[in-house]
Amino acid sequence: MVAVSDDARLGVDVEVLFSARRLSGSGDVAQRVRDVADVLGVDAGDERDVLQRWVRVEAVLKADGRGLRVDPRDVRFVEEDADDHDNDRDENHNHNDDSAGLTTGAPRWRAAVRDDADVVYRGMDLALASGVVGAVAHAADLG
Numbered sequence: 001m002v003a004v005s006d007d008a009r010l011g012v013d014v015e016v017l018f019s020a021r022r023l024s025g026s027g028d029v030a031q032r033v034r035d036v037a038d039v040l041g042v043d044a045g046d047e048r049d050v051l052q053r054w055v056r057v058e059a060v061l062k063a064d065g066r067g068l069r070v071d072p073r074d075v076r077f078v079e080e081d082a083d084d085h086d087n088d089r090d091e092n093h094n095h096n097d098d099s100a101g102l103t104t105g106a107p108r109w110r111a112a113v114r115d116d117a118d119v120v121y122r123g124m125d126l127a128l129a130s131g132v133v134g135a136v137a138h139a140a141d142l143g
Helices: 029-040 047-064
Strands: 010-016 073-079 106-112 119-126 132-141
Touching: 010 047, 010 119, 029 047, 047 073, 047 106, 047 119, 047 132
Parallel strands: none
Antiparallel strands: 010 132, 073 106, 106 119, 119 132
């Protein structure tokens, strides 16, 4: 997966669901989901939901540039309403927002890293193959 921008710090992450992996001795799927949920500081629930949260965090931390040197629990999310982006197009239907060319149709969100209030990350979940989750994020300076 590659993302390119000439004016934004980008991060992308893609993961295959544990239940879709064909690894011998890979251990219990439920335990792996609990392990990831523990790192994120969230309840272990649906495998797809937990891993979608994980790829969002990874995308933000990659865009941030510090990666997992930042505690994943320090990433905070706010969902966006897809209807908010219906007016983000010019007369030629080109996307006009600061979302690094992301298209509509998939859940969008905003995030911030606790120790850097001057940067907000805008992101979108990626529509990928069955058994695969992904997200892309970009940084937008507020200061």
